[in-house]
Amino acid sequence: MLLEVKDLVAGYDGSRVLNGVSLNVDTGESVAVLGRNGVGKTTLMEAIMGLVKPTSGQVVVDGVDLARRPPNAHARAGVGIVPQGRRIFAPLTVVENLEIAARKRGEWTVKNVMELMPRLGERRNNLGSQLSGGEQQMVAIGRALVGNPKLLILDEPSDGLAPAVVNQVGEVLTTLASTGLAVLIVEQDLRLAFDVAQRVMVMQKGEIIHESTVAEFRSDGERAHALLGVG
Numbered sequence: 001m002l003l004e005v006k007d008l009v010a011g012y013d014g015s016r017v018l019n020g021v022s023l024n025v026d027t028g029e030s031v032a033v034l035g036r037n038g039v040g041k042t043t044l045m046e047a048i049m050g051l052v053k054p055t056s057g058q059v060v061v062d063g064v065d066l067a068r069r070p071p072n073a074h075a076r077a078g079v080g081i082v083p084q085g086r087r088i089f090a091p092l093t094v095v096e097n098l099e100i101a102a103r104k105r106g107e108w109t110v111k112n113v114m115e116l117m118p119r120l121g122e123r124r125n126n127l128g129s130q131l132s133g134g135e136q137q138m139v140a141i142g143r144a145l146v147g148n149p150k151l152l153i154l155d156e157p158s159d160g161l162a163p164a165v166v167n168q169v170g171e172v173l174t175t176l177a178s179t180g181l182a183v184l185i186v187e188q189d190l191r192l193a194f195d196v197a198q199r200v201m202v203m204q205k206g207e208i209i210h211e212s213t214v215a216e217f218r219s220d221g222e223r224a225h226a227l228l229g230v231g
């Protein structure tokens with residue numbers, strides 16, 4: 001198992017957000033975490049990444065418990081994140097944003113990232129602040145890739161993007177998932193989540209209340225509707 005999250009409890013200043021979350025992601029597997037606003041999806045991703053300190057529980061990556069280690073230990077262990085809001089460096093160019101993150105040797109280089117997402121090559125000398133939302137999202141994905149992660153965590157990659165751009169991001173993520181990179185994606189856009197993931201989990205009030213294959217989830221529309229409270 002690549003990622004094993006066990007009974008994770010975490011929150012902010014005494015307010016508990018995660019009430020004992022357990023989940024697994026296998027090598028090469030793609031998993032989507034769904035749920036309404038405010039149920040704790042971002043907190044879960046940040047706790048897995050070490051950006052929020054868990055009060056208890058384990059975050060085991062490749063057999064090593066990282067729950068009480070600093071965020072750079074998570075990156076070294078092979079976890080890459082594409083955060084909510086993208087958070088690329090606005091005063092740096094596309095190529096500088098990628099180069100600054102390219103620390104670890106491996107399959108993914110700045111050159112390979114630009115082959116995967118040719119738009120980034122075309123915009124290589126543009127500043128982060130000059131990019132569209134979709135281009136920024138691709139920089140954020142590329143920045144995570146050049147760290148050569150084993151597991152890529154994405155928090156709402158479709159956020160604020162036009163449908164055509166969501167499709168482009170979806171194609172990139174589907175390609176990555178098909179090459180054997182493990183993906184853990186939080187997403188409100190169900191179509192994107194279902195395109196990328198094989199397995200789905202639904203969160204409610206800081207707990208995982210449903211787990212199934214995407215195919216099972218999609219075959220029971222009424223149940224899916226009840227779990228997510230959306231049409």
Ligand SMILES: Nc1ncnc2c1ncn2[C@@H]1O[C@H](COP(=O)(O)OP(=O)(O)OP(=O)(O)O)[C@@H](O)[C@H]1O
Pocket residue numbers: 012017035036037038039040041042043044
């Ligand atoms: N930095 C923070 N400080 C204090 N409380 C926070 C912080 N971030 C999130 N929270 C609270 O934690 C709870 C869960 O938020 P979280 O962002 O994890 O949910 P979410 O499911 O990702 O929602 P969304 O889809 O809106 O991002 C919310 O009540 C939120 O107000």
